[in-house]
Amino acid sequence: MKRRIKKVAVIGSGIMGSGIACHFANIGVEVLLMDIVPRELTEKEEKQGKTLKDPSVRNRIVNDALQTSLKSNPSPIYHRDFAKRIETGNLEDHISKIKDADWIIEVVVERLDIKQQVFENLEKHRTPGTLISSNTSGIPIKFMTKGRSDDFKKHFCGTHFFNPPRYLKLLEIIPGPDTSKEVLEFLNEYGEKFLGKRTVVAKDTPAFIGNRVGIFSIMSLFHMVKDMDMTIEEVDKLTGPVIGRPKSATFRTVDVVGLDTLVHVANGLYDNVPKDERHDLFKLPSFIEKMMEHKWLGSKTGQGFYKKVKNGDGSSDIKSLDLETLEYRDRKSAKFDTLEKTKSIDAVVDRFPVLIEGKDKAGEFYRKNFAALFAYVQNRIPEITDTLYKIDDAMKAGFGWQHGPFHIWDAIGLDKGIQLMKDEGFEVADWIHTLSESNQKSFYSIKSGKTYFYDVDQKSHQKIPGQDAFIILDNIRESHEVFSNKDLVAQDLGDGILNIEFRSKMNSIGGDVLNGINAAMDIAEKEYDGVVISNTGDNFSVGANIGMIFMLAVEQEYEELNAAIKYFQDTMMRMRYSSIPTVAAPHQMALGGGCELSMHADKVVAHAETYIGLVEFGVGVIPGGGGSKEMTRRAAMTFQKDDVELNRLRENFLTIGMAKVAKSAHEAYDLNILEKGKDIVVVSRDRQLAVAKEQARLIAQNGYTQPVKTNDIKVLGRQALGAFLVGTDQMKAGKYISEHDHKIAKKLAYVMSGGDLSEANYVSEQYLLDLEREAFLSLCGERKTLERLQHMIKKGKPLRN
Incomplete structure (x- = not known):
């Protein structure tokens, strides 16, 4: 029987439970969120004369928790309307409703006795065959089902979502001793396909995979910082973006997550993995114990490894904790010669061989750090998983690492990694010796566009399962290349579809990207059926190359600047009026020119986590790559007889004028940046390119005809302008x-009104593009625009002047 999830019951409405409920609501699932009944009234409820029998009182815990979650920043929900999919209730009055759930997820406090009590109660009302899971982060799954029925045990397992569930991709699935194969296979596929997760089946061992390796890595650094006499600034400098980790690196991440959370898991590991060869590493260093005593837990208590201090003049500074004195001091800069050598290396994976050869403290740090990491993960196979790629997947999806431990080891070289371990006194696992003595010499390999991993049992490379639904650009970039220049690569995706991939810094759109788009479109129109624009960067595109715009404006090269803007506009129109369909696949930031490009494609297949908007006001101009024109055209398309047309145009005017950015792809529909009925949203980032390719094929196969240029856009003239x-x-x-x-707003008003026309009229897209370009150029001659451009280039954030 085909299993489908239409309704989910989430038991426990804390931060995690509410977050999980919101994420299921994000994907269109009906959710029942429940918690316990309060045992006493609040002071406010007493004043209102309420009793413990009042329905609002009985549901107070769950309702308050959900509202707190919905108000949090970042939001757990894609769109405020999606919260309507969540029904709340309590475990006394509404427990019988779980009979209609297809999946019950328990998210109560981490105590085995309480979980067992909850499961006993749930089984009285659960429909046989219903999936049931526990979102535990460490309690053994095998202990939870004591006393439960065979049907319960068969359909039960651990499902460890990482917090926050919307944003962190890792979902660990932990089978119990009686969990059926069908349940595991279903949850593995459902998590990836519908929830957009990187699903990893883990063994029922303490802390599973992600936290076992992740907490080891952090605890190893805690001990290393003392041994090497390093500051927290130095460690954060070395463990951040330079090695493909989050900007918050190590100590800032702990502040955000909460030191108490980390300590809880570390203590659990210390108690429950006595045979771990690095067992003593999970013992808390003295400075951590002192911080716990002082309740310096991080952001939640206002201070941790960092502390924000307000000055007398109202300004504030960030102070750092001195781990020797445990006093806060001014932050110290951290510079290393080794890091300077990697500045010209764009690909993170190519930096690792350079980093470990450093002759300074940074080089020593990396050698020690990677040696310890390699030694640890080699010994976790087969303890926590039989397959090495699951460790890498867990660290990438759960901790934001761009490259997992075995990826890093491959980048350094298998034998070099072995030597690092030996130099630090670590033993090399037998299976590593076996691999080293073979002719394979790597943990991963690429064949026919698919990734293979070294299987320890088979002693050979095997294909990672589940890839058939994906297109992995990293695996086909060179072998399928059709065209490339410095900032762009076009690859043959097969089935008549060409992909255009930006490769510039932050995927900004400059001359080489525009040249590449046009060259690739020339090839595609002659030899292909459709085009997809997609890339693997951290962001789809942060917009036009403002550095180039600034330089031309400063030098007052207005003719060249005019030509550059027109070339951008013409390229966008080339996409819109191509003889073959174009599909854009934005993800993460798609700002300014990245947004304009998406709006000119025949279809957008947006990842749910797409932050898209026309933000040009922030740098002192209006959208000049067709964005102002396009928002005017889209408003005109919605005009209906007897409609207040100005109101519709005003919405789009404010979208640009307030530099609104959708905080999810679903919010982009509200801003008229994505179009309902045409553009679609996918939750799985891994599947996005495959879906975009399929959409391009469908459009082409259904008889795509080159569009005729639009000459009948209704503009309102002075009515709107005034x-x-x-x-x-x-x-x-x-x-x-x-x-x-x-001043900028007046320029935009002129463009979106169609100029100073005495009455409404019909104009062409080119007419509006010319107005847009003229306004953009005139603003580039303003001193305050130049100040904004310069500030964005230097500081990476807008200036309000």
């Missing part, structure tokens, strides 16, 4: 916007 100018004047008078914001 209203916009009055509104912006009021905003300026109320000091909601600056003088320069006011």
